[in-house]
Amino acid sequence: MPSATKKVTKKHLKTLTKNSKRKSFRNVSRIVKYGTINFGRNIWLSTAATLVMTLTLIVLSITLVATLVLSETADAMKNRIDITLFFKPETSAETLEELKNTMLADSNVKSAEVKTSEEEYQNFLQENADNSLLIETLEDPEMNMRETMISTMQSTMRLKVYDPDNLDSIKNIVASDLLFVKNLDTTEEPTYDVNSSEIATITRWAKIAKTGGLVLSIVFLVISVLVIFNTIRMAIFSRREEIYMMKLVGADRGFIRGPFLVEAQLSGVVSGLLSFGLAYAGFRFLEPRLANYGISVATVSNILDSNKIVYVVLTMILAGMLIGTISARLAVHKYMRSATK
Amino acid sequence: MILLDHVTKIYPGDKKPALDDVSLHIEPNEFVFLVGKSGAGKSTLMKMITKEENPDVGKIIIGGIDLDYVRRRHIPHYRRRLGVVFQDFKLLPRRTVYENVAFALEIAGMSSREIRRTVPKVLDLVDLSDQAHKFPAQLSGGQQQRVSIARSVARQPKILIADEPTGNLDKLTRAEIISLLQKINDFGTTVLVTTHDEAIVNNLNKRVVTLKNGKIVADQKEHGIYRLDEEKIPTSPSPASEIKINTKPIVSSAKSRSPKKEKK
Numbered sequence: 001m002p003s004a005t006k007k008v009t010k011k012h013l014k015t016l017t018k019n020s021k022r023k024s025f026r027n028v029s030r031i032v033k034y035g036t037i038n039f040g041r042n043i044w045l046s047t048a049a050t051l052v053m054t055l056t057l058i059v060l061s062i063t064l065v066a067t068l069v070l071s072e073t074a075d076a077m078k079n080r081i082d083i084t085l086f087f088k089p090e091t092s093a094e095t096l097e098e099l100k101n102t103m104l105a106d107s108n109v110k111s112a113e114v115k116t117s118e119e120e121y122q123n124f125l126q127e128n129a130d131n132s133l134l135i136e137t138l139e140d141p142e143m144n145m146r147e148t149m150i151s152t153m154q155s156t157m158r159l160k161v162y163d164p165d166n167l168d169s170i171k172n173i174v175a176s177d178l179l180f181v182k183n184l185d186t187t188e189e190p191t192y193d194v195n196s197s198e199i200a201t202i203t204r205w206a207k208i209a210k211t212g213g214l215v216l217s218i219v220f221l222v223i224s225v226l227v228i229f230n231t232i233r234m235a236i237f238s239r240r241e242e243i244y245m246m247k248l249v250g251a252d253r254g255f256i257r258g259p260f261l262v263e264a265q266l267s268g269v270v271s272g273l274l275s276f277g278l279a280y281a282g283f284r285f286l287e288p289r290l291a292n293y294g295i296s297v298a299t300v301s302n303i304l305d306s307n308k309i310v311y312v313v314l315t316m317i318l319a320g321m322l323i324g325t326i327s328a329r330l331a332v333h334k335y336m337r338s339a340t341k
Numbered sequence: 342m343i344l345l346d347h348v349t350k351i352y353p354g355d356k357k358p359a360l361d362d363v364s365l366h367i368e369p370n371e372f373v374f375l376v377g378k379s380g381a382g383k384s385t386l387m388k389m390i391t392k393e394e395n396p397d398v399g400k401i402i403i404g405g406i407d408l409d410y411v412r413r414r415h416i417p418h419y420r421r422r423l424g425v426v427f428q429d430f431k432l433l434p435r436r437t438v439y440e441n442v443a444f445a446l447e448i449a450g451m452s453s454r455e456i457r458r459t460v461p462k463v464l465d466l467v468d469l470s471d472q473a474h475k476f477p478a479q480l481s482g483g484q485q486q487r488v489s490i491a492r493s494v495a496r497q498p499k500i501l502i503a504d505e506p507t508g509n510l511d512k513l514t515r516a517e518i519i520s521l522l523q524k525i526n527d528f529g530t531t532v533l534v535t536t537h538d539e540a541i542v543n544n545l546n547k548r549v550v551t552l553k554n555g556k557i558v559a560d561q562k563e564h565g566i567y568r569l570d571e572e573k574i575p576t577s578p579s580p581a582s583e584i585k586i587n588t589k590p591i592v593s594s595a596k597s598r599s600p601k602k603e604k605k
Contacts (some may be wrong), residue, residue, distance in 0.1 A: 252414070
């Protein structure tokens with residue numbers, strides 16, 4: 001090809017795409033305009049798509065809230081329990097300190113607190129401070145009760161652990177460490193199992209909520225993507241003549257495809273707002289009832305009471321728009337060309 | 342303005358080419374009729390010009406643009422430089438007359454102010470100012486075709502191609518449409534019209550190119566008449582030699598495709 005023609009062609013192609021920046025802003029606003037008009041024209045399809053998407057977002061947020069609330073509840077309960085080990089009354093403070101350090105070396109142990117039998121006795125006195133008769137009797141120097149009490153009360157070690165489901169390492173120390181074996185008071189078993197069944201239940205529920213909710217969310221996600229996908233597909237087919245005309249008068253890809261994306265994104269925005277409203281109302285309704293059962297709703301209600309609520313709303317809107325964009329893109333990609341050939 | 346150089350197109354699955362070594366040169370500001378039976382290759386030729394189809398062999402240069410070099414993402418931009426009119430009008434049914442014309446300008450990225458200025462002028466040109474807010478379905482065929490012409494000329498294209506613009510119209514409106522196309526031609530636009538309409542072709546005394554079985558069998562430079570039987574046509578100078586003179590200075594290696602072949 002002679003360079004003259006080539007030059008001319010190149011020059012023309014350049015002018016064809018000139019000024020594209022200012023034009024592209026204009027185009028975007030026009031695309032949004034046409035997308036909005038189409039959304040209104042297909043109001044029934046748009047409504048169906050929006051509702052399915054709303055359902056999906058609600059399931060997603062229920063999953064999220066349930067997982068959060070239940071795992072928080074389980075954590076709170078785990079924190080409340082402790083394990084108590086009993087040692088012989090004559091165990092000295094130094095030995096107890098040594099025992100404590102041995103225990104703290106275990107990675108599951110969050111904290112350990114030791115009390116000698118004397119401290120335990122003081123504790124006992126404090127706990128019964130309002131029972132003056134008992135205290136008078138115990139403290140009567142002539143009866144020498146005090147010494148007797150101290151010599152029979154066990155020294156103790158109270159442990160808080162990170163994972164109450166996995167106490168093997170601790171049990172192992174108790175059973176095999178020589179210092180423990182020597183000093184443990186064998187008349188009383190260590191308290192390993194207090195509350196643990198309740199905690200296990202809640203932990204299990206938290207897991208169920210997490211996995212079940214995840215599965216359900218994915219199912220609904222797929223359904224809503226399919227519904228929107230089909231909505232856009234139908235819209236493409238019903239407008240294929242129009243799309244062909246637009247192509248022939250020189251509308252570019254963005255101008256033809258853009259409105260479909262905008263349409264789906266609008267569904268996303270509406271369903272984001274709608275699902276947030278419903279989920280918010282639902283949570284507020286259940287909040288006091290859940291609290292009555294001792295379920296910790298604090299984190300979630302704190303978020304909803306603070307400025308962070310804005311982020312929650314935005315996230316839901318974005319999630320809706322994302323679902324809309326993905327499904328519309330899929331549909332446009334798959335059907336735009338075949339519909340207008 | 343429009344140059345086809347030894348263009349051949351065979352649709353996949355067909356043995357016979359839809360266009361067979363066609364060379365055609367149309368000068369700026371010409372008014373040309375393209376005639377031929379259905380299946381002669383008129384539509385294929387038109388689709389080549391709008392770049393809906395690409396030639397298998399040969400070169401097409403429209404208004405200085407070598408279509409081999411127009412990539413797919415440039416096609417919309419390229420098409421905006423053409424005015425295209427169809428037999429079935431291809432108006433957007435859910436938009437008013439005004440909006441249909443404005444739409445063509447919107448996609449070209451024209452500002453709203455310019456659009457508000459341009460559309461009434463164009464509608465005035467096609468004598469439809471008082472119908473601006475009607476929908477296509479409320480108009481007669483001739484009126485719809487005038488809207489379609491208004492849409493295609495709104496961007497002031499250098500080239501207007503019309504595929505059977507009078508095919509769906511009655512006799513009276515046909516003449517109306519043709520005289521409108523002539524008016525546009527008088528403003529300096531190159532016009533290429535395909536038609537079956539013998540009367541129109543014979544009355545206008547314009548250049549007539551006759552296609553048969555994918556080949557140009559006659560090219561009457563002036564006072565062309567509509568005859569599909571090529572032997573009876575009083576031939577003006579042989580079309581083939583005429584074309585060679587025109588193409589030579591522009592395209593030297595005719596049959597070689599450009600290296601930057603477009604991806605399909």
